Amino acid sequence: MRLLHLGNVVVDLVLTVDALPERGGDVLAGSSMRATGGGFNVMAAASRLGLATSYGGVLGTGPYGDQARDDLRREGIDFPQPPHPELDTGFVVALVDAGGERTFVTSPGAEATLTTIPETTDDDLVYVSGYSLLHELNRATLVQHLPHLRGTVFFDPGPLVRQIPPAALQTALTRADWLSCNAREAAALEDLPGRTHVLVRRGADGCSLNNQLVGGFRVxxxxxxxxxxxxxxxxxxxxxxxxxxxDAAxxxxAAxxxxxxxxxPATGPTQAELDAFLTRPTDA
Incomplete structure (x- = not known):
């Protein structure tokens, strides 16, 4: 099987702060880093656990696009789409406070220019992100192709689900075989009860799979x-x-x-790390 990811790869500029500044204020970051993120995080996590993975989105030409390509190659992820000749890959400023919570500001780039989708097969796992439905070109392309995609479609509406145009959201929900979201996003959706496969992430409490709680791990x-x-x-x-x-949940x-x-941002474990965690003497 293959994971075909149709979301957005961006570059994260991550800054740690004691607390977010007040409006008009200023704070000093304790540390900073630049890392490929967005859809890359899902793909890296899957690839490290042995799943063949392909990025079906668009990368840019420029320093951020170069970094994204290098990191995708390092994780064994291919990217069949040609790069955008005039735009660099977009970036996200992520502020991480002392409690570990994060706040994002996104500047879109080449990843927001999806006009074609690689051919899919019945064996594919196809990941669709709500972020893509916020970009006009990506949304038009996905709405056109989603009803005809082969394979198993896994849809994550994301934290901006309320900003997705209703018709596009309904197209994604109708085609999705799996709906995956966190509890806040689930509360923003209206058609969860009738769906067959719903995975709701609940932080340290674990997740619920079709309303059945699967306990988490305290760390x-x-x-x-x-x-x-x-x-x-x-x-x-x-x-x-x-x-x-x-068991997958x-x-x-654990991951x-x-x-x-x-x-x-891309801190998913390897297979050996995950297996060791699951077989440790005392689960939290």
């Missing part, structure tokens, strides 16, 4: 950035390996727990 979190992405990547890798969805909870103990 000392240092950075919540990318936890949901690690969860999604691990869940998809487990499904591709033929693991029962409930437990593995995803997310490991991810928040590390700083950075």
């Amino acid at each position: 000392d979190a240092v950075d919540l950035n990318g936890a949901g992405d690690a969860h999604s990547g691990a869940f998809l890798a487990a499904l591709a390996a033929g693991i029962d969805p409930l 437990r593995r995803a909870n 997310a727990a490991l991810a928040v103990t590390r700083r950075g």
Whole structure:
């Protein structure tokens, strides 16, 4: 099986702060880093757990696009689309406070110019992100192609779900075989009760799978950035390996727990790290 990711790869500019500044204020960052993020986090998490992965979005030409390509190659992820000749890959400023919570500001780039989609097969796991439905070109392309995509569609509406145009959101929900979101995003959706496959992430409490709670793992979190992405990547890798969805959800909870103990957006574990965590003498 293959994961085909149709979301957005961007570059994260991550700054740690004691607290967010007040409006018009200024604070000094304790540390900063630049890392490929966005959809890359899901793909890296899945690829590290053995799932063949392909990025179906658009990369830019420029320093951010170059960094994204290098990081995708390092994780064994291919990217068949030609680069945008005039735009660089977009970036996100992520502020991480002392409690591990994160706040984002996004500047779109080449990833917001999707006009074609790679051919899919019945064996594909196709990841669709709500962020893509916020960009006019991406939205038009996805709305046109979603009803005809082959494979299993995994839709994550994202935190800006209320900003997605209703018709586009309904197209994605209608085609999705799996709906994955956090509790806040689930509350913003109206058609959850009738769906067959719904995965709702609930932080340290774990997740619910079709309203059945799958317990989480207590850890000392240092950075919540990318936890949901690690969860999604691990869940998809487990499904591709033929693991029962409930067991796959437990593995995803463990992957997310490991991810928040590390700083950075793409902190999903390797297979060896995940297996060791799940077989430790005392589960939290």
